Amino acid sequence: MTNAALPGKRERTKQANRTAILVAAREVFAELGFGAASVRDIVRKTDLATGTFYNYFPDKESVLRAVVEEAAGEARVRVQEARRNGRTLDAFVRDGFRAYFDYLIEDRLTSAMLSRNAGTIRAMFDEPSLVAGVEELAEDLRAGVAAGLIPDHDVEYMAASMVGAAFEVGARMLDSDAPDPGRATEFVSALFVAGLSSRA
Amino acid sequence: MTNAALPGKRERTKQANRTAILVAAREVFAELGFGAASVRDIVRKTDLATGTFYNYFPDKESVLRAVVEEAAGEARVRVQEARRNGRTLDAFVRDGFRAYFDYLIEDRLTSAMLSRNAGTIRAMFDEPSLVAGVEELAEDLRAGVAAGLIPDHDVEYMAASMVGAAFEVGARMLDSDAPDPGRATEFVSALFVAGLSSRA
DNA sequence: TCGAAACTTGACGCCCCCGTCACCTTCTGC
DNA sequence: GCAGAAGGTGACGGGGGCGTCAAGTTTCGA
Numbered sequence A, B: 001m002t003n004a005a006l007p008g009k010r011e012r013t014k015q016a017n018r019t020a021i022l023v024a025a026r027e028v029f030a031e032l033g034f035g036a037a038s039v040r041d042i043v044r045k046t047d048l049a050t051g052t053f054y055n056y057f058p059d060k061e062s063v064l065r066a067v068v069e070e071a072a073g074e075a076r077v078r079v080q081e082a083r084r085n086g087r088t089l090d091a092f093v094r095d096g097f098r099a100y101f102d103y104l105i106e107d108r109l110t111s112a113m114l115s116r117n118a119g120t121i122r123a124m125f126d127e128p129s130l131v132a133g134v135e136e137l138a139e140d141l142r143a144g145v146a147a148g149l150i151p152d153h154d155v156e157y158m159a160a161s162m163v164g165a166a167f168e169v170g171a172r173m174l175d176s177d178a179p180d181p182g183r184a185t186e187f188v189s190a191l192f193v194a195g196l197s198s199r200a
Numbered sequence C: 001t002c003g004a005a006a007c008t009t010g011a012c013g014c015c016c017c018c019g020t021c022a023c024c025t026t027c028t029g030c
Numbered sequence D: 001g002c003a004g005a006a007g008g009t010g011a012c013g014g015g016g017g018c019g020t021c022a023a024g025t026t027t028c029g030a
Helices: A009-032 A039-044 A050-056 A060-084 A089-106 A108-116 A118-124 A128-132 A134-146 A155-175 A181-197 B009-032 B039-044 B050-056 B060-084 B089-106 B108-116 B118-124 B128-132 B134-146 B155-175 B181-197
Strands: none
Touching: A009 A039, A009 A050, A009 A060, A009 A108, A039 A050, A039 A060, A060 A089, A060 A108, A060 A118, A060 A134, A089 A108, A089 A134, A089 A155, A089 A181, A108 A118, A108 A155, A108 B118, A118 B108, A118 B118, A134 A155, A155 A181, A155 B155, A155 B181, A181 B155, A181 B181, B009 B039, B009 B050, B009 B060, B009 B108, B039 B050, B039 B060, B060 B089, B060 B108, B060 B118, B060 B134, B089 B108, B089 B134, B089 B155, B089 B181, B108 B118, B108 B155, B134 B155, B155 B181
């Protein structure tokens, strides 16, 4: 009866518990918002006991950190990979937005949790980059500028406006009955390709 | 000794208390976030007693409603007025953004409170318009389209991306040591004027 | 097979918040 | 100047969260 993975039961349970907490936390934070959520709310969505929670995380905030790290990490990786392949301004912009919108749709719960708590996350992790990936976009933009792909304008504001627009348009897209990432991508891409290239 | 306003003392005190609660609440919500804030946190910032709070508002949520209504109302009025005067696409866009960025700087505490709790507010008032004024912008854009001022594209996404970009760029602007609304306005305006007019 | 180590459990003590309400102070109109 | 109304006050009962820890259960390795 050892049709399980290689690691011993001990290890597997640990992993499962940790994951259960993370999953429950994501739900709770999405529904109630971080501030209103309690450790007990999370534990209740789990079949663990209160005490067990504290074997895995010292407090509510740490769980948020873990949840956000996981989620934002995934989103950023995808978007960044998509962008890396762009050989033209158009591709760079379009592929990045597309990856982002696709992710929003793929993991609605996580994106709901992130947008619900964006303000808190911003305030908590003083690297605002973590939340929105603004800093990384800025990096990529700088690289693009250096490569002559992108006109040299205020990169900070460029990144900020792209992230802001994507966030808000993404929220609208998710609100609709039949989210269409293609349309969202098309809209935002056209906007920025024109807006960025036409600068004096 | 009646050098006060016309209304009786009773009335004046009522007004003062209500305002004191609103002011305290704004601070508390900005610092702690709505979810983590308690009615007592608010009351403590005031020289009123717990019971008094409940003479003015039935609960925490109502205060948030009042605070947001006040704040968002002010911001929207300004932005809308600025936009109304725009006779060209350029003026419409530029004046609106300028009014928004000016307001951010003028009332930092309120804007901090709004951005800190944007997610909660969105979730709480199902009219997302209240928060961001997206709907109103969309209205204005529609009017602009009808008047031939603005090219006819997806107005919803147009509004969403403008609001999102303004929000994010505004946040960046406030982060800097010497916030420059002129620069922010210039950047975002150029982006959207180009982006919006160049559509096929 | 068995004993020790690893982990889980949930009750416990402490703390704080909620909304109320009987009592007191202040204002107002006569 | 006074009586009654309006409004302020803060202690109170009830509820629930927090983090801990002694006792119980499971896993592991020899």
